[in-house]
Amino acid sequence: MAIACSLVAAVSIAIGAMAQDILPALDQAAREAMAQTGAKGLAIAVIDNGQVSAVRAYGVRNARGEPLVPDTVMYGASLTKAVFGYLVIQLAAEGRIDLDRPIAELLPDPLPSYGNVDAYGHWGDLASDERWRSITPRMALNHSTGFANFAFLEPDGRLRIHFDPGTRYAYSGEGIMLLQFGLERGLGIDVEQELQRRFFGPLGMTRTSLKWQTAFADNLADGWDADGKVEPHDERSRVRAAGSMDTTIADMARMAAHMVRGDGLPPERQAIYPEATLPITTRQQFPTLLPDASENDRPQARAGLGVIGFTGPQGPGWYKGGHNDTTANTLVCLQASRRCVLILSNDVRAERAFPKLVRSVLGETGVPYRWEYPDLMNE
Known part of the structure; x- marks a missing residue:
């Protein structure tokens, strides 16, 4: 397999001794991962002590064999939720939102009265269940709203609350969309504009957006599915905090470093991003709404504000x-050392190599891989 590898020139960084020493091993691990999984494209960034220290890209971005490079636009997918969570934490630190005050109190009208808003969710379906009144921003970010992942996954396509909000973990993009709806309809915040103003613009993330930009088309990654079939990049026309972000490995590395440093937060709030308080009680993450597992089968992890915390x-x-x-992406950060590894791939098959790749940079971390990837073999 021909593998293209390049350091990003746009990120003006000095490779420190630690990063310089790890690059040969990282390159070798990436090549082995691609050979073992058949993945066509892979990008990796390393953050040391809160600073981007290395950015690498390997393989190809499309079926024409054009190289994947550090400024190739790729799907952020659910990494969008972590970035959105950081925005919400900043808003809370500024007193503009209370993480534990119901989202319903932000809205001028009762949530079900908004009906089924195609860009956001099926709020009209909740008219007969008053529990929507108790859902808070914290519940949306730690996935305890009681919703399924999305309403379209329900047998009848209708949104419903499966358990009392706040009582347990069940992954839900619909919950994230409810919080976005609350910010935009209740506080008048345009989420895309706010992310650009606070993060993407100041950090020089010029190729990142939650909505498709025509400028991305000149260097864009298509993707490969589990069967090795290539699919064109979907040009997302709506801002969806649950997962519509386009980004590059160079851009997202800047954002990850910003988050692990706690930038933009007062000192007393800087520990709130990794703070995780809701126990996770299921044996695996998907399918969502699984029953509680036995104590021995539960991960040593807790749900935080848009992320999963572990020790x-x-x-x-x-x-x-x-x-x-x-798409297969992961971001893993160690809070005390402020070290992270970020991996983006335009080939879902790369996911199987993530535990080994992360270990090659950070060593043993405690990430509950079997909970997120229960089909992993020999890990």
Whole structure:
């Protein structure tokens, strides 16, 4: 397999001794991962002490064999949720939102009265269940709203609340969309504009957006599914905090470093991003709405504000994955050392190599891989 590898020139960084020493091993691990999984494209960034220290890209971005490079636009997928969560934490630190005050109190009208808003959710379906009144921003971010992942996954396509909000974890993009709806309709915040103003613009993330930009088309990654079939990049026309972000490995590395440093938060709030308080009680993450597992089958992890918190050999950390039929992403950060590894792939088959790739950079971390990837073999 021909593999293209390049350091990003647009990120003006000095490769420190630690990163310089790890690059040969990282390159070798990436090549082995691609050979073992058949993945066509892979991009990796390393953050040391809160600073981007290395950005690498390997393989191809499309069926024409054009190289994947550090400024190739790729799907952020559910890494969008972590970025959105950081925005909400900043708004809370500024007193503009209370994480534990119901989202319903932000809205001028009762939630079901908005009906089924195609761009956001099926709120009209909740008219007969008053529990929508108790759902808070914290519940949306730690996936305890009681919703399924999305209403379209329900047998009848209708949104419903499956358990009392706040009582347990069940992954839900619909919950994230409810929080976005509350911010936009209740506080008048345009989520895309706010992300650009606070993060993407100041950090130089010029190729990142939650909505398709025509400028992305000149260097864009298509994707490969589990059967090795290539699919064109979907040009997302709507801002969806649950997962519509386009980004590059270079851009998202800047955002990850920003988050692990706690930038933009007062000192007393900087620990709130990795803070995770809701126990996760299911044996695996998907399918969502699984019953509680026995104590021995539960991961040593808790749900945080848009991320999953864990404690391992190197102390507390947090991570977030991103996945669709042709995308595999992960971000793992260790809070005390402010070290992270970010992996983006335009080939879902790369996911199987993530535990080994993360270990090659960070060592043993404590990430509950079997909970997120229960089909992993020999890991």
